[in-house]
Amino acid sequence: MAVRMGLCSLDHLHAMSYLACLTEVLDIDLVGIWDEDKELREATAQRFGTQACASLQDLLDRDLDGVIVCSANARHREHVEAAASHTPHILCEKPIATSAADGQAMLDICRETGTKLQIAFPVRFAPAVAEAKRMLDANRLGRVYSAACTNQGFNPGRWFVDREQSGGGAVIDHTVHVVDLLRWFWDTEVVEVYAEIGYSFFRPNLVIDDAGLLSFRLANGVYGTLDTSWSRPEGHHSWGNVILELVGSEGVLSVDAFRPHLDVTAGTPRRSHWLPWGRTPDHGLIDDFADMIRTGREPSISGHDGLQALRVALATYESAQTGQPVALDHG
């Protein structure tokens, strides 16, 4: 039986990529999509050969097995709460929410309704990251001392630079991916974070952070840094990166998650860019979500994982404001 899937909102850039994956993964029936923008939802539905639903309720009434929530960060709670009573499986875009209270409320409603909530951290499915996890599990690096990480990107503009809708800029956008990887690698938590944050470094008249550099410590003793900046200029060969440089007692390991790639020079005006080849991390994420629905297993990336990553991003803003390291309490 094909898995019946729907998509709620096209706000997030990843929505288009998820739709492309949904049409590629076998045995998924893309039942419908909804977005507040009528023109956009109809054009997109036509492009991907699916139904444009007139309202979120219309989408949720279609007996879905799973729904993907790709709305702006601040609306995740509203949409997950609406979906939880109708749809047994939800894949929610990251960050889970813009406040820990909202994130907790989403976990609570999903627990009450028995809904399985997965958070979209596709980088876990980048093959190099998955292989790095295997190497770490096999203790190839010995005792790991440090992790110097970057998740730099371009400024996506639109609602991403409106704090009301996004909850923050580059820091909330890019802290959560790498923090999720580190928590997953070692089944650990970030226990302290110190951060320097920059506003309007790379684009004029921006009232939101577009540069962030975190220094963190994990419960397992690993310390590290994370650059979350929207520092990739227009015309750069790539949207950005996820790079992890690990140093351990028995060796060093570099993970460059969005290699390998072809070099393509094309377009008007002509420019050179990287075109990753092979199945994308998004493809792995959608595969995994569909597999969870088919097999009835627990989500591989839970709502709790999403909330813990968000708490680090919120602590980052707090540290930048106070100028002090912020401790995170994990009870």
Add this chain to the structure above:
Amino acid sequence: MHRVGIVGAGSISRIHAAAWARLPVKLAGWHDVVPEAAVAAAERWGGRAFDSLEDLLAASDIVDVCTNVTAHPEPVLAAAHAGKAIVCEKPLARTVAQCEEILAVCTERQVPLFVAHVVRFFPEFEAARRTVQAGTIGKPGMIRTVRAGGFPRMGGGAAARRYADFEQSGGVIMDVGIHDIDFHRWCMGEVERVFARGLLEAGVPQCDHALLVLRFESGAIGHIEASWAHTPGRTRTHLEIAGDQGLVAWDSRDPASLSWRTRADDMPMAQNALQEADHPYFAELAHFLDCLDKGREFRVTPHDALMAVKVSQAALRSIRTGQPVAIADFRE
């Protein structure tokens, strides 16, 4: 569920067996002219060891021919006569005449024949071809590829002797260059003529190398470097296709997604990790099964396999004669 019988228990068969193990098929068993090799393979990968090819055929719906190239025609023709679906490692056969005979019998018996030109399933090559097909670089004019490694020593002495014996292996053009000849045809269309230079008659032991210049019927030009003259280790590949609107390029020497150096290895290591479904030997057999079940044409048609051998043979002729060789009227 399809039952798969593998003929030839050498190194490539193990890669096929690992891929079959992840697909919805039943491994019927193995046949090899060296019976102990079939027994060892059956112990490692499952299925039975069959003393005779006939018994293997009787127990199989799909026959996967993994012998060395001179031993392809016999099991392929036997499988075709028995009406079995066939996977055959590349090259289809050592000569054009043998390929033509195989194609004739497979056509007559209406037997599906898939020749495992695996480069069409390498995701980087597939992505480059897709870029060309999408029109991103406009009309393609020049294509260059490099496939460079050391002399093949896998399988130990016997296999190395076969590779070193031109009559058996066809040298680096038939073993390595044929990958690129097939990829060039896939991207650029039919080859009009070929000119080649190489070490074919240079008498360098355990070494071969060739540089091919191709002209396509479209007017485009191709360059292939095929080498067994490089230092041992991972094969280096390079690819670029230039069109009137752009360029697509790849080089295996680019930094990999994963690189490490541990005290245990004590040397720099690097690899581009792949998602499971992207492993090319898995992808080609998954594609074969999917097409077989849906009655679709394979990505590599029997005609493609024939033409890859024909262009390879024409390149060898060119090295010997010092003249360009036209493909349309090429005869051995």
